[in-house]
Amino acid sequence: MRHPPRSVLLAVAGSVALLGSVLVPVVTASGATPACTVEYTVTSQWDTGFQGAVKITNNAAAVSGWKLTFTYAGSQKVSQGWNAKWSQSGATVTAANESWNGSLGTGASVSAGFIASWSASNAVPTSFELNGTPCNTDTDPTPTPTPTDPPDPGDGTAPALHVSGNKLVDAGGKTRRLLGVNRSGGEFMCVQGYGIWDGPVDDAAVQAIADWHANTVRIPLNEECWLGLSNIKPEYAGANYVNAVKDLVARIEAHGMTPIVELHWSYGQYTGNSAGCSDVHATCQKPMPDMRYSPSFWSSAANTFKNDPAVVFDLFNEPYPDRATSTAAQAWQCWRDGGTCPGIGYEVAGMQDLVDAVRATGAKNPVLAGGLAYSNDLSQWLTYRPTDPAGNLAAAYHVYNFNTCANESCWNSTLAPVAAQVPLVAGEIGENTCSHGFVDQVMKWFDDRALSYLGWTWNTWDCSSGPSLISDYDGTPTSYGIGLRDHLRALNP
CATH class of the missing domain: 2.60.40.290 (Immunoglobulin-like)
Structure with missing residues (x-):
C-alpha cells in the first residue's frame, strides 16, 4: 500500500x-x-x-x-x-x-x-x-546452577514453518494459514526522523492484535534505517533499529503469532510513471529494490533471523516495473533478473538476487515474492518465479477495491493456478470505503481455498485514506476493521 x-x-x-x-x-x-x-x-x-x-x-x-x-x-x-x-x-x-x-x-x-x-x-x-x-543473595552452597542452553528461537508458541507443496506447514506437517494484520510504521517513521514505530508496540499493543484472533503480523521495514545509513538519525538507525525490530518479532512470537519481516521502502531514484517521490533515499515505494543496498539488507536480516524458523521473509512490498517498461515481458524479466531495467535509472536487484542473498546466509525461512502492478498481478509469476534452493518460496499478492485484479474472474484465472503450485499469501487486503464489503468478498474467496490474507493496516489513520483497521491501539476497530476482526474471531472462536 x-x-x-x-x-x-x-x-x-x-x-x-x-x-x-x-x-x-x-x-x-x-x-x-x-x-x-x-x-x-x-x-x-x-x-x-x-x-x-x-x-x-x-x-x-x-x-x-x-x-x-x-x-x-x-x-x-x-x-x-x-x-x-x-x-x-x-x-x-x-x-x-x-x-x-x-x-x-x-x-x-x-x-x-x-x-x-x-x-x-x-x-x-x-x-x-x-x-x-x-542472584545477589546466598543460595544453597552445594548445588550449582545446571548449565542450560537457551530455548531455540521459534521454540515458543509461534510455529516453525516451511513450504510443503502448495501449503505452509508447521514442524508437525499441519497446515498454517497466515491470517492477521500489517503493523505499519517501521518503514517510514525512521526515515522521516520521528522514531521507529508509529504508535505503541509494547506487550499490551501486541496482545490487542492477538485478541482479534490474528495469527500473523507483517512488519514493513526500511533498508536505510536497518543498515544505519548516514541520512538516518543515529537513534533510529542501525543497531537501535534492528534491536527494535527483533524486540517486536519476539513479542509477536510470544503471543503465538507468525512475524513476517518485509522490505517496504528502498534506495534508488525513480521519477518515471507513478513515481511516489523524486528522492534517491528510501522515502517512498520504489518500482523495484536496488542492487546497491537491498541485497545487503536481506543478507543482514536473514543472518539476524536465520535461526528462527518462525519468521517469514517478504522480499519486497509492491514491485511495479511494469509502469516503467514498455512490455510485460520486459517487466517480468526485470522483476526476476534485475540489472539495467528500461525506465528505471538505478541498478535493480531482481527477486532472484534477493532470494540468493537470503539463502547465502544459510537461512531456510519461507520467502514471499510479490508480483507486478504493486503485487496485484501474478499472471506470469509461475513462468518467472525465482529459483529457491531451499524449496521454501511462496507467492505474495496484494488487493484493494481500486486494483485491476479485484474480482473473482481475475482471481480464478490468475491466482488459482499459482495457488495450485505454491503457497499464496495475500500480504495486504483492504478498501478505501470505510466499510468492509470488498474485503468480505476477498476473504470468502481465500477461505474457500484455505489461503492466507492480512489486513492493511493496524494503525490509527483515517480509514478512507489509509485504510486503517483501528481507531485506538487497544484494538477498537474502525467500521472497516470490524469486518476483519469479526471474521478472524469467527474462524478461530
Whole structure:
C-alpha cells in the first residue's frame, strides 16, 4: 500500500537528565559469594522514559546459555534493547542471550542495555534470577546452577514453518494459514526522523492484535534505517533499529503469532510513471529494490533471523516495473533478473538476487515474492518465479477495491493456478470505503481455498485514506476493521 500524505505530529517532551548508577546490593547471610550478581543501572531518565543497563556476573559453573529475569514494581515497560533478546510479560522482564554471547564462564560477566517507559515511579527491581537461580543473595552452597542452553528461537508458541507443496506447514506437517494484520510504521517513521514505530508496540499493543484472533503480523521495514545509513538519525538507525525490530518479532512470537519481516521502502531514484517521490533515499515505494543496498539488507536480516524458523521473509512490498517498461515481458524479466531495467535509472536487484542473498546466509525461512502492478498481478509469476534452493518460496499478492485484479474472474484465472503450485499469501487486503464489503468478498474467496490474507493496516489513520483497521491501539476497530476482526474471531472462536 502506498501511504497517504499526512503529517506525523510527534513531540518529545522533557529534557534528559543523566543519572548515576543505581546498583542492587548483594545481600548474603554468611558472606559467601552468591551464585550470580546483577548490577542494574539507570543511565538516563526523562519524563516518560529511561535508559537502563544490567551487568550479569556468573559466579557458579559455566553455562552455554543464559536468561535473566526480574520484575518491576511499577508501570515500567521495556520497548527495545541490545546485547540480549528482551521481552516483557506483565511486570516480568526477560533478557536472554544472543547467539554470540551465550557462553558465560565462572567469574565471567556480560552487559546488556534497554530503553523503557515509566510513569508515577521508576523503582529499581529488587530481585533477579539467572537461569532460575536467585542472584545477589546466598543460595544453597552445594548445588550449582545446571548449565542450560537457551530455548531455540521459534521454540515458543509461534510455529516453525516451511513450504510443503502448495501449503505452509508447521514442524508437525499441519497446515498454517497466515491470517492477521500489517503493523505499519517501521518503514517510514525512521526515515522521516520521528522514531521507529508509529504508535505503541509494547506487550499490551501486541496482545490487542492477538485478541482479534490474528495469527500473523507483517512488519514493513526500511533498508536505510536497518543498515544505519548516514541520512538516518543515529537513534533510529542501525543497531537501535534492528534491536527494535527483533524486540517486536519476539513479542509477536510470544503471543503465538507468525512475524513476517518485509522490505517496504528502498534506495534508488525513480521519477518515471507513478513515481511516489523524486528522492534517491528510501522515502517512498520504489518500482523495484536496488542492487546497491537491498541485497545487503536481506543478507543482514536473514543472518539476524536465520535461526528462527518462525519468521517469514517478504522480499519486497509492491514491485511495479511494469509502469516503467514498455512490455510485460520486459517487466517480468526485470522483476526476476534485475540489472539495467528500461525506465528505471538505478541498478535493480531482481527477486532472484534477493532470494540468493537470503539463502547465502544459510537461512531456510519461507520467502514471499510479490508480483507486478504493486503485487496485484501474478499472471506470469509461475513462468518467472525465482529459483529457491531451499524449496521454501511462496507467492505474495496484494488487493484493494481500486486494483485491476479485484474480482473473482481475475482471481480464478490468475491466482488459482499459482495457488495450485505454491503457497499464496495475500500480504495486504483492504478498501478505501470505510466499510468492509470488498474485503468480505476477498476473504470468502481465500477461505474457500484455505489461503492466507492480512489486513492493511493496524494503525490509527483515517480509514478512507489509509485504510486503517483501528481507531485506538487497544484494538477498537474502525467500521472497516470490524469486518476483519469479526471474521478472524469467527474462524478461530
